[in-house]
Amino acid sequence: MKKYIVALTALVFFWSCQSDEDYENLNRDPKNPTEVSSEFLFTAATVSLSDNMASPNVNDGLYRFLSQYWTTTTYLDEPNYNLSSRQNPDNVWSELYRDVIFDIQDAKKIVAANTELEQSEINARLGQLEVIEVYAWSVLVDTFGDVPYSQAIQADEFPLPEYDDDMAIYEDLIARLGSVNAMLSAGTGYTSADAIYGGDMDLWIKFSNSLRLRLGMRISDVNATLSQATVEAAVAAGVFTSNDDNATVVYQSNDPNTNPLWVDLVQSGRSDFLASATIVDYMNELEDPRREAYFDENLEDGYVGGVYGGSNNYSSYTHIGDPFLDPTREGILIDYAEVEFNLASAAELTYSVGGTGESHYNAAVTASIEYWGFADTVAEDYLAQTDVTYDGTSEQLAKQFWIAMFDNPFQGWSVWRKFDAPELAIPEEYETPVPLRFTYPVDEQNLNVDNYINASSAIGGDDQQTPVFWDVN
């Protein structure tokens, strides 16, 4: 009897002497860290942003359909702008908030607390993080209008954040870009973790200014004063001056670090995507030399785009060009052509940006043609064509701007929204007009009900046809 009592007591003792710390330590995941260096987050956020801008996947942003550069063969929901069946707004929203902005803000906290770095190095890193963050915010606003901003990324305090006015967010973003150059020029920033410039801080300054130029030009129709001040300050601080300055992410040859284009065009083994008749027709009219790069010469007689948003037989229409089948193709955040088109537009508004509308327009078209590997004489010949030679109309500028943004399709869609040109097609099958914005995510409608309703009424209704604040005519 005694020995059993001893055994029982021993077991109870064994059981009770496990300390609470022993328990809690078991609950720390040995395979997923609780701390990481900010480099890891910076790289991840930058590439996630680039992925979002480049992806042709039907679950993502659909920018190549919104700009009508591409269309599909058989499965027509997405080119017909059905955003609900695959919850595209939810996906874009969470990719930008969760995979970009949250990780960037977290990286800022981590790097700010890093005692091994000089303050100048911390500032430079914070500057790089800031540019990526502002870029992501601007995409959110351009996509949705009002979005959570001041209460965003604070899950404990604001699990259901309020939405901020889109114009107010833009003003803040512009102000943030105004002060970022001082940080970027403070010292050495991220180098090997910098997927864009590998730590070249001069280029980062040009990148931030080119982004500021973009935002400044976006609001030219709604706040001319701020627009002009922003654009002129950006130009004075130095924007891109050649394709060598382009802000791009060069992808890798192996999954998961390839350009998202390759995943859907090559790896999938499917034949879903075609060049859209919308752009093929415009480029055919202009006999645009870039057709050789943009499109595949799979047809015997020239280029024929698929009927936009209609059923198309893959073998009868022009396919997407070879450059887009390369897994290492770079993803474009801002390129020199876009900068020059913005400058052309600014010059026409008599902002003091140096040069004329025509000089910047010519530089923009040339930059685009050269980017795709053609000699400058090709650009000269092209610019000499009647319909291409600068005529000072915003229709012409918009059309060329739009053609040049073929591989930065979010900008292509934005150009069309801002200039209402060139004319895009009504999709064949369901005839849904081109969205002016994304409707808010279904998750927001379900979860963040009160704030959603306020935001919807603030922007004039949560509808694909409600324009964002800068799209006023």
Added chain:
Amino acid sequence: MKTKFSGIFTLFLALVVQISFAQTKTISGTVTDDNGAPLPGVNIVVKGTTTGTQTDFDGLYSIEASTGDVLTFSYIGFGDEEVTIGSSTTVDVQLKAGESLEEVVVTALGIKRDKKALGYATQQVDGSEVSDVPTQNFVNSLSGKVAGLKITNTGTLGGSSNVVIRGNSSLTGNNQALFVIDGTPVGNENNNRSGQSTGGGGYDYGNAASDINPDDIASINVLKGAAATALYGARAANGAIIIETKKGSKNKGIGIAVTSSLMMSDVNKETLPTYQDQYGAGYGAYYASEDGYFNLSDIDGDGNLDETTPFTEDASFGAAFDPNRMVYQWNSLYPQLDTYQQATPWVAARHTPNDIWKTGYTSINSVALDGGTDVSSFRVSATHFNQEGNLPNSNIKRNTIKFSGSHDFTDKFSAQTNVTFTKTDGKGRYGTGYSAQNIMQQFRQWSQTNVDVYEQRDAYFATRENITWNPNGPNDLSPIYSDNPYWVLYENYETDTRNRYFGNINLNYEISDVFSVLGRFTFDTYEELQEERINVGSADVAKYSRFNNRAAEYNYDLILNFNKDITDDLNLDGNLGVNLRRNERNYILASTNGGLNAPGFYALSNSASPMNPPDEYEMKRMLDGVYARAGVGYLNTYFVEGTIRRDRSSTLPMENNTFYYPSVSTSVLLSNVIEANWLNFAKLRANYAEVGNDTSPYRVFNTYSISAPFDGAGWASNNSQLANPDLKPERMKSYEFGLEGNILDRRIGFDVSYYNSKTENQITPVPVSTATGFTSKLLNAGTIENKGVEVSLRLNPIRTEDFSWNMNINWSKNKSSVLELTDGINNLQLGSFQGGVSINAAPGQPYGAIRGTAYVYDTDGNRVITDAGYYETTPNANYIIGNIQPDWTGGVSNTFDYKNLSLSFLIDVQQGGDVFSLDTWYGFATGLYDQSVGTNDLGNPIRNTIANGGGVILDGVQGDVSYNDDGTYVVSNTSANTVRARTDYYGNPYGYGRDANEGHVYDASFVKLREASLTYSFGKKVLDVVPFTRGSISIIGRNLWIIHKNIPYSDPEAGLSSGNIQGYQSGAYPTMREIGASLKLNF
């Protein structure tokens, strides 16, 4: 196989004759009640064996037994009686009614209790009920046999079974019942890969309860409520299935039992599509040929363009079949085939995909030896299970060896052990969900009715290449969407193997008449390897992946028992115990990247691109409990017991890791209080219990996830779930009332329960706005209530000398409702699916609301039709369009015994519950099914263009719809719909192009003839001349007939796998009818 089967059998027989038998003799006698009236149907077993019989109508019995054997006589409502066989061959027994009702059941922690003293519901199932008509997973045999237990099997080979008792009590946690075998908790998780349960593709590797060998099961006791399982602590909330296995008995010579069964299975065509046979490949008329239905390409090389099938199109909205029209089809493209460059008539396939199914079979052979001396006993069994699937290249094999032994070291000190080893090997389990590896995806959703599946088969076997009907085009023969189905089955197959050991060691010491102590160590550990393959040349990127998984659970128990009659009328018993539980799990999932270099060679080293880091998981958790139970019995009529348990868990934050919870239950034997002739036995019971629960590991501290580096730079991202350092334990509160009894000379037995349980403070990933950077935040939030009624009835309408009819009826209705989530949150998504539907917990709704797009109705309930003649559908997929919970479930089993013949069958019923079919969602748009052809109100084929008088006028009204902010709407200006909608292409009103999700939600009710068996037991005359002592031969069947269902083309029970997410079919597999025979012999 037949030779193998008979070979094994011969071996068994050879073994048998080598063994000398114990001397047995025939014992006979009469069993009467205390008034001397004969008792029919009394169970008599030779203690510790499976040898048993029943008394006939006159209370007479005879049984083979040896001197020294103990015969146990038991009858519901009477006390057991045990008689040791002496020299006499006649044993007459008188059973005492009511007063000493000694039906003993095994309750929580293996504590054996008198059933009469229990204040909670349990339901006992005899081992034979899960082994007589064997299945791959014995759990499936419980369907319809226990009130309140809901079993759902997905229908794939070796697929998992969902086992839920009294409804889902946890919003997002585990809701599966706990399995305990001889006191050893064994895991029943499924280790399917992520995304499988939401239809993302992958295989259903089954769940671990299938490692339990039905032939070793002596009895199953289902503990339904929290009071019954309270001593199991944190894991008790879901009810428990307590299994006792067969054991050897003391004082007995070697006995041998041999069972053998063989079942053939064939597809039930009612659960397959019915294909239309009038139109072939295409999505509509927009291709290159003059009529728009065909493409043009020079196939035969004569320089002229030929009409070809639109190869890339995985739909059947093409040209009407015309045997005189010669078309170049897929078989004209491949130089390897005899049909190369040849046109063939445009006709429907002679062999549709339904012809792919072959006869499968399942054989189970088992042999068991048992015996014992005066101080020890043992039983050893070996079972071989082999199932050949109904698709080629698929099978599951399982070998089980089990040992049970006991030894008395002294009168007071004894030891028992049970050890089981199971090895399961699977090959070619069926691909599930929306994946090219699931051939049902093409067969039910995306295919061409002109493709003959036998021609695909012959093309594959002639070349062993992926000769698909669905190439990119004449100049690019790589598959665009679908592979040759035989290529999928023979090249892209999985294999898996699982080695599992479980068992326990028990030491018992009887300290005194009052006290005894039990020390127990239990273990359950398995290692498994899952390998998946996609060969070079498939539509998907070639791939090899392997998943190495190990899981283990160890329990250390020390229990002090006491039992004391304080006075003649007052009995006190109880237990005091400690339980230490340790769980471990680790796995690695590694995959090749970017394809395979060498075709058909499946090794990680064959990865085409450098591999990404494998997924790695490592987990240890511990939970320690102390508990006490005390029961008081007064006058053997009034019983009260209480339990309390304290747990400490490693998965909760330090401050909140300890929690207490109590239960109290009571019962009164009414039959001791009420004197009535018609009342043989009655018990009223009631209980209240609370159960605390911890959570999964790693939910307290936030972590980052690290992914493959980008160009050498490290990559980390925040998790999308916000951990919570302030988590508290969950709590379930439940109460229950019940009445059970026997009346009218025990011709009617009944057991009725009402229960109500509420689970509060659930640890739930509450969704937050993704603008927070997270998608969810772990909170103690959410309450689910389950309340319901369970009824089981045992009827014995006919009882004569030669004939008896017994009937068991089980019926249960569970009403679950999500009472609340947390402030401001009005929906919790449990899973979202292809097709835009989701399964949700929504306050005010039963658990498992299906959301999707809905039709729009006017106030009279008419569907609103658009100007173009299609259904108006809601603008988002946020509308509740169904619920997965059934209204009620039930089962009726009948057994007819006539002399040596016994016929029994089980009818299993479910009323209500919904299921969404992705198969018809896509399939109705691709024109595969017979619903896509026919004639319209004008008498014209609906597939004609509108201009040619085709199309249909949908039933509904035209009207104006205006939506409010909250999703409600107002319909005005209605008028009858007269617009004909196009039904000549994929954008018809019935498929994904234009229909609402609501149109593809089906009622999941069914009535099924689940099991039937006809058994002949060898009589005395036969047994006298053969070398065995007992034997029977049976004809058995399972899933024989779906008497009623409301979903077309599939089985309402088909699904993806076990777990909380049910009610969704994607590439559903058909049901198999199984018919066979079994033989049982005892020596």
